[in-house]
């Protein structure tokens with residue numbers, strides 16, 4: 131055999147179903163979203179109001195049970211505008227944000243809406259760290275993080 | 286007291302967007318046989334194996350099983366093997382595990398291997414999504430690139446870093462990669478070229494982002510007695526460690542600084558008696574998957590004050606001719622077989638100390654630092670190597 135043979139490539143694919151329990155804490159948070167309320171948990175020891183709510187405080191290693199409602203407005207902590215298409219991520223362009231809601235001590239990751247993103251220069255002039263944002267609710271809410279359609283600049 | 290440990294052999298593979306010329310075990314064999322050859326050791330000289338890969342980027346869960354034969358015939362000789370997966374720090378953690386195996390006194394010669402075939406991943410983001418919190422955060426647009434972009438936006442906002450600064454980082458790494466036969470991207474890049482590549486996630490352009498690579502790496506750690514027998518010029522481990530940061534990305538909106546890395550650096554510098562890293566280190570191999578991260582790493586590792594990383598690259602301090610060359614290999618920015626990339630940093634640092642880095646050798650290296658980050662920028666590893674016995 132003198133001629134070099136073509137290397138064969140064998141296709142592969144994973145399509146595996148799973149189920150993830152949201153647990154008592156995220157379940158209450160999601161039920162709250164259905165009712166247009168954003169709930170967080172306060173740590174009895176360090177007093178931080180943790181968003182998203184979680185069953186225990188990592189710093190104090192204490193279970194959390196003190197529910198508080200936080201504001202539907204907040205401050206933009208960080209953002210990026212994604213212009214590339216990745217399978218499994220939203221259609222570009224989209225603006226990923228970290229927003230610290232009024233009354234919370236940690237930021238929620240979500241999306242920004244109602245700002246034209248196609249032109250990066252005008253978009254990055256409009257979107258500023260520290261700007262005020264508010265939640266926009268979906269009409270049909272199913273009890274999930276996407277019940278908040280996106281955050282938008284406060285008019 | 287831990288025993289003294291040195292690196293006595295390093296093996297790297299050629300890397301590309303798909304090493305279609307070899308099977309997975311052949312790729313690992315390429316790295317391991319090169320490491321054995323450099324140390325002039327036989328497979329029978331290996332006492333144990335630590336193995337790193339980030340499942341399931343290869344499309345095969347637990348590929349260490351597939352690659353057992355390639356790890357110096359570990360299966361045939363019934364060697365102990367420990368698998369490590371810690372996201373982007375996988376390779377760094379695999380090096381730590383190899384070091385700890387020998388430092389503990391339980392093993393004398395340990396082979397650390399890390400591999401990844403990102404080139405066999407057809408949709409890398411779908412794999413990354415499986416690592417993202419399934420309850421609150423998955424499907425919201427978070428990925429490795431967007432998190433790095435959050436770091437960049439914050440660094441621009443707080444410190445006035447610019448797209449030009451990022452371009453200088455990209456140009457420096459691409460230039461270095463051209464001298465590294467094991468690099469993936471080996472193309473000429475100018476600042477102007479970099480600024481004209483397409484935007485991926487503001488402010489990161491294509492030139493600010495690492496490629497997806499197939500590649501593997503192997504390192505042999507040995508006890509003091511064995512190291513002195515094997516080679517005249519080993520790379521001694523004089524400091525090492527790992528650190529974790531909190532899970533929720535929204536709990537750490539101080540994205541412009543890498544405080545967890547600063548803390549780890551202080552711990553490791555104390556072990557290694559480093560007072561002034563810019564003066565005391567001769568070369569650093571940093572995990573710069575995205576250009577902005579190299580700037581933030583300069584600051585966190587104490588090469589300059591916070592906010593001055595852009596100035597450091599503009600002044601050329603970290604180029605091959607500068608006071609502290611960073612990533613003579615071209616770094617992760619030019620080559621990223623994810624789970625192997627952290628081990629490649631250690632391998633490159635070791636080659637520099639051993640004087641075996643060939644075309645990318647920095648003259649007279651006595652101390653070299655290797656870094657990795659992973660887990661949505663929540664984990665770091667560091668390893669400090671020296672030509673002098675600690």
Ligand SMILES: [Zn+2]
Pocket residue numbers: 173174175176177178187188189190191192
């Ligand atoms: Zn607490």
